[in-house]
Amino acid sequence: MDKQILIDCGSGSLLQLEKAGKSYKSIDTVFITHTHPDHISDLIPLVQALFFTPGFKRRKKLLLVGPKGLKSFYRGWVPSLMKLPDTFPIEIIEIEEKIYFKGFSVFSTRTLHSENSIAYRFEAGGKSFVITGDCDYDQDLISFSHKANLLITDCSFPDSLKTRGHLTPHEAGLIAKEAQVQKLILSHIYPTPYPDEDRVTECMNVYDGKIILAADLMEIEIR
Numbered sequence: 001m002d003k004q005i006l007i008d009c010g011s012g013s014l015l016q017l018e019k020a021g022k023s024y025k026s027i028d029t030v031f032i033t034h035t036h037p038d039h040i041s042d043l044i045p046l047v048q049a050l051f052f053t054p055g056f057k058r059r060k061k062l063l064l065v066g067p068k069g070l071k072s073f074y075r076g077w078v079p080s081l082m083k084l085p086d087t088f089p090i091e092i093i094e095i096e097e098k099i100y101f102k103g104f105s106v107f108s109t110r111t112l113h114s115e116n117s118i119a120y121r122f123e124a125g126g127k128s129f130v131i132t133g134d135c136d137y138d139q140d141l142i143s144f145s146h147k148a149n150l151l152i153t154d155c156s157f158p159d160s161l162k163t164r165g166h167l168t169p170h171e172a173g174l175i176a177k178e179a180q181v182q183k184l185i186l187s188h189i190y191p192t193p194y195p196d197e198d199r200v201t202e203c204m205n206v207y208d209g210k211i212i213l214a215a216d217l218m219e220i221e222i223r
């Protein structure tokens with residue numbers, strides 16, 4: 001897999017990419033899970049930066065993949081805020097179920113969160129990872145994540161603050177256990193009065209595989 005991909009592009013993504021030493025200039029494809037601001041708001045600065053960075057002229061296509069509604073989001077917002085790029089093409093695909101790229105495949109499934117939210121499964125060279133985006137507990141997500149090498153889940157709130165449309169650590173652990181995934185990353189951590197680390201403990205009550213609490217700039221190798 002030799003493509004540079006970005007999954008979701010919420011507020012601060014461009015800055016964090018720079019901190020991680022990854023250039024926004026080389027991104028080939030952005031996969032969007034849904035159009036809530038915390039997942040898409042830096043898409044506009046990204047397009048702006050690719051078009052207006054002094055001394056940089058992008059030629060290669062930027063591919064945007066997302067759920068139904070991504071095209072209308074883009075057409076509704078971007079032209080009203082900036083001149084559209086004319087040095088490189090932008091293609092938008094509203095993914096139905098799967099897309100095959102050279103060297104990797106991408107699958108999607110609906111999640112119980114918003115009217116257009118989806119999860120992604122990436123497969124390449126016999127390895128796989130699933131990123132749920134925002135979601136709630138559901139059986140579909142378990143079969144979709146079956147035996148993934150890595151599962152990255154929503155874990156917005158601790159067990160005691162269950163909120164509809166988001167996973168608790170217990171639920172994330174149940175999905176990981178039932179899907180028999182190799183490793184679990186708890187992400188999309190909302191600030192609460194409780195220590196974030198408590199979520200790992202709560203999740204361990206259900207899932208006995210490796211659990212990692214997501215942190216900014218974390219690097220994970222899938223083996």
Ligand SMILES: [Zn+2]
Nearest residue numbers: 034036113134
């Ligand atoms: Zn959301």
Ligand SMILES: [Zn+2]
Nearest residue numbers: 036038039134
């Ligand atoms: Zn979110």
